[in-house]
Amino acid sequence: MARNVYGLDLGTYEIKVYDKKNEKIWKEKDVIAVQNRKYVFAVGDEAYEMYEKAPSNIQVVFPMQNGVISHFEDMQYLLTNLLNPERKFMRGSEYVIAVPTDVTEVEKKAFFDLVSYSTARAREVKIVERGIADAVGLGLNIFEEKGILIANFGGGTTDISILSSGGMVLNKLVKIGGEYLDNAVANLVRHNRDFLIGRLTAEALRKEFGVFDQEAHATMQVAGRNLITGVPQLTEIPIGLVRAALREPLKECVRAILSMLDRTPPDVRKVIEKRGMYLTGGLANLRGLDIYLQEMTGLRVRKAPRPELCAVEGLKKIIWNKELKTLTYSMLDEDYRWLR
Numbered sequence: 001m002a003r004n005v006y007g008l009d010l011g012t013y014e015i016k017v018y019d020k021k022n023e024k025i026w027k028e029k030d031v032i033a034v035q036n037r038k039y040v041f042a043v044g045d046e047a048y049e050m051y052e053k054a055p056s057n058i059q060v061v062f063p064m065q066n067g068v069i070s071h072f073e074d075m076q077y078l079l080t081n082l083l084n085p086e087r088k089f090m091r092g093s094e095y096v097i098a099v100p101t102d103v104t105e106v107e108k109k110a111f112f113d114l115v116s117y118s119t120a121r122a123r124e125v126k127i128v129e130r131g132i133a134d135a136v137g138l139g140l141n142i143f144e145e146k147g148i149l150i151a152n153f154g155g156g157t158t159d160i161s162i163l164s165s166g167g168m169v170l171n172k173l174v175k176i177g178g179e180y181l182d183n184a185v186a187n188l189v190r191h192n193r194d195f196l197i198g199r200l201t202a203e204a205l206r207k208e209f210g211v212f213d214q215e216a217h218a219t220m221q222v223a224g225r226n227l228i229t230g231v232p233q234l235t236e237i238p239i240g241l242v243r244a245a246l247r248e249p250l251k252e253c254v255r256a257i258l259s260m261l262d263r264t265p266p267d268v269r270k271v272i273e274k275r276g277m278y279l280t281g282g283l284a285n286l287r288g289l290d291i292y293l294q295e296m297t298g299l300r301v302r303k304a305p306r307p308e309l310c311a312v313e314g315l316k317k318i319i320w321n322k323e324l325k326t327l328t329y330s331m332l333d334e335d336y337r338w339l340r
């Protein structure tokens, strides 16, 4: 099979892929369903459909947690299956992978090894920091700009980066993302209403209500289990309860952004204050999040047009452009000294 070049943004919630040969970008849920702890039953979107609905002999596993790989073999199987469903051999392809910056070298190396040492037999594996891929995806002149603040709100994490002159000045990975918010909503509903809802229902509530711009008396009917009677039933959840659950985790993200700004060199900070910050990642679609962040940080907030695909669009540009390719590196490079 002919060689190909892939851009991979491996997220906790979804894997985004750029396929150079077929000139297309696609995404798939980062989930695998395993039967009797042995046989792979389904992968990707199909496996996600089974989450919270599967019988007890089928385990639905999320191979990534908080932005890093937690089940290496499941992740490798999932990726190989998604890239190569017909299981034709695809040796000799090249990969450019977007990785979070604020993780350990071992965690970063796992992304590299995932492709380097799989049946894919990669010809070349390059890594680029996700904040940089986001900036390229936003169409910013990464080499010239002297102050860029990007917050990537994802499924498992919020990756905050400050860039200047083509490099990372500061970066912080906050372990709060969509999943954390969903758990917060489900927990508050349980404590407040004695009503048990699943994570997917909590996600639907969060997507429906958002953070701002909705009337204060809206409600949504959801299915769950009454914890007093033990009976499954429908109930109305008010918007106020969902907003209350989101408040503290979102404040934590705001605090991380502000504390990073405090540590930013003054000249870079001046440019950021003038230009504002950029919002990327799937959670940036949360209704009203941009207005909320604008009010809380005092910065102008610009949301990427397709925030969840911003990093993979950056990877696409990097793959096609020689100058941008200098932003990538290999962990096998002589001058890359990992663990030292």
Ligand SMILES: Nc1ncnc2c1ncn2[C@@H]1O[C@H](COP(=O)(O)OP(=O)(O)OP(=O)(O)O)[C@@H](O)[C@H]1O
Binding pocket: 010, 011, 012, 013, 014, 015, 066, 067, 153, 154, 155, 156, 157, 158, 177, 178, 179, 203, 206, 207, 280, 281, 282, 283, 284, 285, 286, 287, 307, 308
């Ligand atoms: N319209 C929407 N409204 C609210 N939230 C949304 C919307 N669309 C997607 N999301 C949320 O975005 C999150 C996924 O974002 P994204 O795909 O950027 O995450 P990821 O890259 O997989 O995760 P991470 O970057 O943390 O590893 C999910 O929690 C999902 O619920």
